[in-house]
Amino acid sequence: MRALHHFHGGIHPEEHKLESSGLPIARAPLPQRLTLPLQQHLGSRAKAVVQAGDRVLKGQLLARAEGEMSAAVHAPTSGLVLSVDLGAVPHPSGLPDLCATIEPDGEERWIERATLDFCALPKAELLVRLRDGGIVGLGGATFPAHLKFDLKPAQAIRTLVLNGAECEPWITSDDRLMRERAAEIVQGIEILRHLVNPAETLVGIEDNKPQAIAAMRQACANTGIEVAAIPTLYPTGGEKQLIKVLTGKEVPSGGYPLHIGVLCSNVATAYAVHRLVNCGEPVISRLVTVTGNVRTPQNFEALLGTPIEDLTKLAGGALPGSADYILGGPMMGLHTSNGRLPVVKSTNCIIVKSPQLFPPLPPALPCIRCTRCADACPADLQPQELYWFAQARNFDKIRNYHLFDCIECGACNYVCPSHIPLAQYFRFAKSEIRALEHESAAAALARERYEFRQMRIERDKQEKAEKLAQKEKAALAARQPAAAPVAPQDSSTQARIQAALERAKAQAAAVTPKNMDALTPQQQAEIAEIEARRARARELAQAQDIPHNSNNAD
Amino acid sequence: MLTALLVMSAIALALGAALGYSAIRLKVEGNPLVDKIDAILPQTQCGQCGYPGCKPYAAAIASGEADINRCPPGGEEGIRKLADLLGVEFKPFGNETAGPKPKSVAFIDENVCIGCTLCIQACPVDAIAGAAKQMHTIIASECTGCELCVAPCPVNCISMVPLPQTPQTWKWQYPVYTLAPVK
Numbered sequence A: 001m002r003a004l005h006h007f008h009g010g011i012h013p014e015e016h017k018l019e020s021s022g023l024p025i026a027r028a029p030l031p032q033r034l035t036l037p038l039q040q041h042l043g044s045r046a047k048a049v050v051q052a053g054d055r056v057l058k059g060q061l062l063a064r065a066e067g068e069m070s071a072a073v074h075a076p077t078s079g080l081v082l083s084v085d086l087g088a089v090p091h092p093s094g095l096p097d098l099c100a101t102i103e104p105d106g107e108e109r110w111i112e113r114a115t116l117d118f119c120a121l122p123k124a125e126l127l128v129r130l131r132d133g134g135i136v137g138l139g140g141a142t143f144p145a146h147l148k149f150d151l152k153p154a155q156a157i158r159t160l161v162l163n164g165a166e167c168e169p170w171i172t173s174d175d176r177l178m179r180e181r182a183a184e185i186v187q188g189i190e191i192l193r194h195l196v197n198p199a200e201t202l203v204g205i206e207d208n209k210p211q212a213i214a215a216m217r218q219a220c221a222n223t224g225i226e227v228a229a230i231p232t233l234y235p236t237g238g239e240k241q242l243i244k245v246l247t248g249k250e251v252p253s254g255g256y257p258l259h260i261g262v263l264c265s266n267v268a269t270a271y272a273v274h275r276l277v278n279c280g281e282p283v284i285s286r287l288v289t290v291t292g293n294v295r296t297p298q299n300f301e302a303l304l305g306t307p308i309e310d311l312t313k314l315a316g317g318a319l320p321g322s323a324d325y326i327l328g329g330p331m332m333g334l335h336t337s338n339g340r341l342p343v344v345k346s347t348n349c350i351i352v353k354s355p356q357l358f359p360p361l362p363p364a365l366p367c368i369r370c371t372r373c374a375d376a377c378p379a380d381l382q383p384q385e386l387y388w389f390a391q392a393r394n395f396d397k398i399r400n401y402h403l404f405d406c407i408e409c410g411a412c413n414y415v416c417p418s419h420i421p422l423a424q425y426f427r428f429a430k431s432e433i434r435a436l437e438h439e440s441a442a443a444a445l446a447r448e449r450y451e452f453r454q455m456r457i458e459r460d461k462q463e464k465a466e467k468l469a470q471k472e473k474a475a476l477a478a479r480q481p482a483a484a485p486v487a488p489q490d491s492s493t494q495a496r497i498q499a500a501l502e503r504a505k506a507q508a509a510a511v512t513p514k515n516m517d518a519l520t521p522q523q524q525a526e527i528a529e530i531e532a533r534r535a536r537a538r539e540l541a542q543a544q545d546i547p548h549n550s551n552n553a554d
Numbered sequence B: 001m002l003t004a005l006l007v008m009s010a011i012a013l014a015l016g017a018a019l020g021y022s023a024i025r026l027k028v029e030g031n032p033l034v035d036k037i038d039a040i041l042p043q044t045q046c047g048q049c050g051y052p053g054c055k056p057y058a059a060a061i062a063s064g065e066a067d068i069n070r071c072p073p074g075g076e077e078g079i080r081k082l083a084d085l086l087g088v089e090f091k092p093f094g095n096e097t098a099g100p101k102p103k104s105v106a107f108i109d110e111n112v113c114i115g116c117t118l119c120i121q122a123c124p125v126d127a128i129a130g131a132a133k134q135m136h137t138i139i140a141s142e143c144t145g146c147e148l149c150v151a152p153c154p155v156n157c158i159s160m161v162p163l164p165q166t167p168q169t170w171k172w173q174y175p176v177y178t179l180a181p182v183k
């Protein structure tokens, strides 16, 4: 039994897992339309490689990874591309983004699915396959997998951590996945182990999922993978928190787990890696928990691009009194009223809201500096101070309080007796700081270009002035030929040139052409002809010499 | 008494010499205040402040010749930072200075462009590519939105296009929520 550790703080919100964890995973039928946002990952948007009117097969590439941090997007079914245009996407801004819309033809015709022999493949090639297979962190962060597992030669990984904690209330998709498809997850883990070659591999699962723990333990028997049951505490599923619990190591402020020899990946990501490598299927579907105010909460295996209201209908439909949805969990999820939004790679849960389940927060009161938020913060921050500086827009100070270590978990909101939406302030401050950094980088570029231009103009001016001065001098000289005759070429120089020419001629004469003996008469005739042509060319060149030269002098 | 006086004046002389020496030896090239002010200015190089570029305006502020509220692209945030740096009061934009506009980039209607190169000569950051009698185009990522190329164009083919907000450039807003009345 592994000795477990504690991270700072944490909270115990109501779990609400049993609602949806009882029923097996159901496959969602083909919807009428699929909407695939081209950005379903952290980083830059993928670049579309199809156009409206194209016919695509299931699993065919729709958009390829563009730029350093990006991942590919594939067609979840066969059909017709209706458009590649702006459409509604699950994003907190509510702004539209580029999406490919597909009308399924119902035939579900696959592309040719090639499995990979990952042991024989060079690691760099395997990483490229992960990128082109659209593999990103499916726990919600959507960080492209090919970057996470791209280790420099000097970086050794001691521990590979598989995240099956699923600490947010209501969500059960990883739970069901581990219960029903543990063997496949383990096959995916084996591929990740091959990539990073860790000394130990740990799977962390919260102890409120006993069946998942049992299933994973069974599947991991004799593989050297250790399954650890960890205490249920929000947010154990945070990367840094889970690493602390399992290994006792702290990821340094502003650093990554890599810096302490640990890599952390979600179990759903491992499953997706298995599908890609061992079945040749890119990421085109995912498990989604549909729960909250619906008749029969359940987990669905849904194609990416399926509208969320289709899934709520499959779950027996929203009960009366429903209003709006949460995509993700109630602590960190995205609230939206648009039921047409598509399922994307980060959509692990759809919660139908109702005022009974999620009563509106009472009005906020001023901060009383009770420091309950600091006690609850899993990143060991001082949320009350961060709040103070964010409110005053004091962005220099707020960085000193390690704003960027905040994981936006909302634990501080949850405990605050004054109901202050603290995490919202931190999101605001982070995005302001990022924008300011972007602006100052742009200003630095502009300054550099401006200064270079000034320098260039100055240089041009000087060069022009010099040229003018020279010309004037020459003109002056021309007017007084007696005083400064145009110097004939130095006789010694000319003599030297002459000597060099002689030498070259002598050398050319000394060289006897090779392969000249034993020529057939035909070859001799050819050579004679070529010599004649050369002589003619020389003559012509001499004839044109004079006009040619005068042209040059112009 | 006399020794004390002598010791004190010897110390004073020695320190004075050290100070004088280091003042010459460790002299800072350029004007550090101008550079600090220039670092705050947005480098749009638009001249809306009445000076031919950000650096000249920075020099004018440093010498006390210009006010801190003359840079519209810097916005109120910029004025606030300048006020902080110089230890003076914040000053809102005056009547003679236009307020900040949404960030935009220049756009050349390439069907109308006659390739006269006038805009290239006007651009302070070399963000226009083109040659004589060839169509010109803006390198949008380098354009600071200074508008200096708009006026010189003889065929009016340059317009300023506000940058659209996308999910990639969007920012979280300052939280808005109801506050309980305090009794």
Ligand code: SF4
Residues within 6 Å of the ligand: A366, A367, A368, A369, A370, A371, A372, A373, A374, A383, A384, A387, A415, A416, A417, A418, A419, A420, A422
């Ligand atoms: S919990 Fe709320 S009231 Fe207490 S210190 Fe934190 S922000 Fe202030």
Ligand code: SF4
Residues within 6 Å of the ligand: A373, A376, A377, A378, A379, A380, A381, A383, A405, A406, A407, A408, A409, A410, A411, A412, A413, A422, A423, A426
């Ligand atoms: S949201 Fe940030 S500050 Fe608040 S508890 Fe979570 S990590 Fe700490």
